[in-house]
Amino acid sequence: METPLSCRNYIDGQWLSAAAGTTLESRNPALIHEVVATFPRSQADDVDTAVTAASQAYRSWRKVPAPARAEYVFRVGELLAKHKEKLAQLISQEMGKPLTEARGDVQEGIDCAFYSAGEGRRLFGQTTPSEMPNKFAMTVRMPIGVCALITPWNFPMAIPCWKAMPALVCGNTVILKPAEDTPACATKLIEIFAAAGFPPGVVNLVHGMGEEAGKALVEHPDINLVSFTGSSETGAFVGATCGRTHKRVCLEMGGKNAQVVMEDADLELALDGAVWGAFGTTGQRCTATSRLILHRDIKEKFTTMLYQRTSKLRLGAGTDPDTEIGPIINQKQLQRVSEYMNIAREEGAKVLIGGEIAREDSLKNGYFFQPTILDGVTPEMRVAREEIFGPVVCLIAVSSFEEAIAILNDTNYGLSSSVYTRDINRAFTAMRDIEAGITYINGPTIGAEVHLPFGGVKQTGNGHREAGTTALDVFTEWKSVYVDFSGNLQRAQIDNRS
Numbered sequence: 325m326e327t328p329l330s331c332r333n334y335i336d337g338q339w340l341s342a343a344a345g346t347t348l349e350s351r352n353p354a355l356i357h358e359v360v361a362t363f364p365r366s367q368a369d370d371v372d373t374a375v376t377a378a379s380q381a382y383r384s385w386r387k388v389p390a391p392a393r394a395e396y397v398f399r400v401g402e403l404l405a406k407h408k409e410k411l412a413q414l415i416s417q418e419m420g421k422p423l424t425e426a427r428g429d430v431q432e433g434i435d436c437a438f439y440s441a442g443e444g445r446r447l448f449g450q451t452t453p454s455e456m457p458n459k460f461a462m463t464v465r466m467p468i469g470v471c472a473l474i475t476p477w478n479f480p481m482a483i484p485c486w487k488a489m490p491a492l493v494c495g496n497t498v499i500l501k502p503a504e505d506t507p508a509c510a511t512k513l514i515e516i517f518a519a520a521g522f523p524p525g526v527v528n529l530v531h532g533m534g535e536e537a538g539k540a541l542v543e544h545p546d547i548n549l550v551s552f553t554g555s556s557e558t559g560a561f562v563g564a565t566c567g568r569t570h571k572r573v574c575l576e577m578g579g580k581n582a583q584v585v586m587e588d589a590d591l592e593l594a595l596d597g598a599v600w601g602a603f604g605t606t607g608q609r610c611t612a613t614s615r616l617i618l619h620r621d622i623k624e625k626f627t628t629m630l631y632q633r634t635s636k637l638r639l640g641a642g643t644d645p646d647t648e649i650g651p652i653i654n655q656k657q658l659q660r661v662s663e664y665m666n667i668a669r670e671e672g673a674k675v676l677i678g679g680e681i682a683r684e685d686s687l688k689n690g691y692f693f694q695p696t697i698l699d700g701v702t703p704e705m706r707v708a709r710e711e712i713f714g715p716v717v718c719l720i721a722v723s724s725f726e727e728a729i730a731i732l733n734d735t736n737y738g739l740s741s742s743v744y745t746r747d748i749n750r751a752f753t754a755m756r757d758i759e760a761g762i763t764y765i766n767g768p769t770i771g772a773e774v775h776l777p778f779g780g781v782k783q784t785g786n787g788h789r790e791a792g793t794t795a796l797d798v799f800t801e802w803k804s805v806y807v808d809f810s811g812n813l814q815r816a817q818i819d820n821r822s
């Protein structure tokens with residue numbers, strides 16, 4: 325076994341231990357006796373040191389021209405591309421996803437770097453006519469200040485990149501608090517930011533536990549914005565604290581995403597989408613397909629196809645190239661998925677396949693759960709309403725397209741959605757009527773691209789969108805500017821209509 329990586333915080337350009345000297349460890353979820361990394365258990369004083377550094381650095385970073393700021397981010401993209409394979413191996417080892425998916429996780433970071441860097445030469449404002457002669461009126465984007473980025477473990481490269489890259493191009497400084505399950509991935513990512521040459525204090529990393537380091541960041545008075553991805557429970561705490569302490573906040577929380585398969589769909593295509601959407605990343609995506617809404621005319625046939633494909637899926641360590649389904653991230657999540665099986669049985673759903681912790685000899689040292697299909701699910705059951713975040717898909721039968729869309733929308737969440745049909749009218753109706761931030765037609769619920777807005781409606785978020793140009797709206801404030809070159813006091817028109 326390799327020596328565990330010894331991770332540090334990165335504050336003001338220095339690699340530091342926690343002031344108290346305490347550490348935690350991360351483990352390989354496929355081989356739980358393997359310690360992947362040790363990392364600082366940071367407390368409020370470590371957070372305070374990072375916030376001071378980031379506040380200091382902000383004074384000059386905001387004045388660096390945006391195209392120059394973007395060049396640093398571009399270099400991060402080049403370095404990520406150079407180290408892609410090693411980073412992917414580390415993601416598979418620490419987070420557990422199969423190598424092909426881990427490469428995709430790094431690739432999203434690369435795509436985000438090049439896309440965000442391009443924005444450094446745009447960051448467009450508007451010019452608009454003034455009411456007055458000899459006066460220009462325009463809007464410009466202003467950075468916000470010090471941004472706390474609180475990220476989950478399921479995309480340990482992509483999600484920190486989605487947040488940090490646009491934030492930096494916009495002129496903010498950042499402090500990343502990664503999930504405690506993936507500190508090595510975060511450390512390697514921030515090593516790359518450091519190698520790209522950002523001035524000290526512009527990019528900072530504080531490891532630790534959510535209830536300690538994360539909470540201290542959210543509560544710190546000199547944090548100006550919190551960008552959070554994770555559970556609805558933690559998101560509610562982050563949102564409430566930011567409200568109380570007058571911070572800007574962008575929340576990206578869960579989903580209960582559905583794929584509809586109509587009777588006219590290409591069933592092979594829909595099957596590929598369902599398997600990938602439900603079981604890709606072991607179902608641990610906020611965009612995962614958690615509900616399959618099937619038209620009664622094809623339900624039996626499609627269920628058989630899905631059963632057959634599911635029964636052949638290969639579970640294993642993400643680092644094994646033959647693996648299709650990796651482990652669940654940790655004991656707590658494994659337990660949570662198991663408990664949902666009890667709930668499903670009690671509610672009257674039928675476990676068609678799976679439903680148990682995998683106990684084969686090759687899997688018993690990891691947190692493996694069998695890919696699971698629950699049949700006979702009805703919309704009011706808890707398994708149809710709550711985010712499970714594991715390799716579990718619920719089958720719901722419907723008799724019409726209208727019923728399918730109504731059930732799809734019958735959730736507190738609204739992130740991703742999908743409809744498989746050959747009928748163009750249904751496709752456009754779905755596009756219009758589905759209550760979600762993302763709708764795919766003839767594609768799975770997962771697989772977002774970095775240049776389109778990412779986020780959801782209802783309890784999935786708080787109205788913001790990451791990625792795309794909408795990320796710039798998260799990380800900037802608007803300023804309206806009036807330039808008067810008349811040389812005398814001009815008064816705006818007095819409205820005499822009233």
Ligand SMILES: NC(=O)C1=CN([C@@H]2O[C@H](COP(=O)(O)OP(=O)(O)OC[C@H]3O[C@@H](n4cnc5c(N)ncnc54)[C@H](OP(=O)(O)O)[C@@H]3O)[C@@H](O)[C@H]2O)C=CC1
Nearest residue numbers: 475476502503504533534535538539554555558577610713
């Ligand atoms: N939308 C998404 O992409 C994700 C959704 N989830 C959902 O969340 C469930 C639980 O997963 P979990 O990892 O516990 O999710 P959390 O929401 O607890 O964790 C997300 C991030 O928030 C941090 N955090 C936790 N508590 C606080 C706090 N009080 N103040 C500030 N930051 C905090 C975590 O740190 P730490 O890791 O140290 O606890 C982590 O960095 C999953 O089952 C799934 O339903 C999970 C991951 C991603």
Ligand SMILES: O=C(O)CCC(=O)C(=O)O
Nearest residue numbers: 479609610611770771772
């Ligand atoms: O698959 C996608 O569309 C992106 C998923 C994602 O970013 C997430 O689950 O947090």
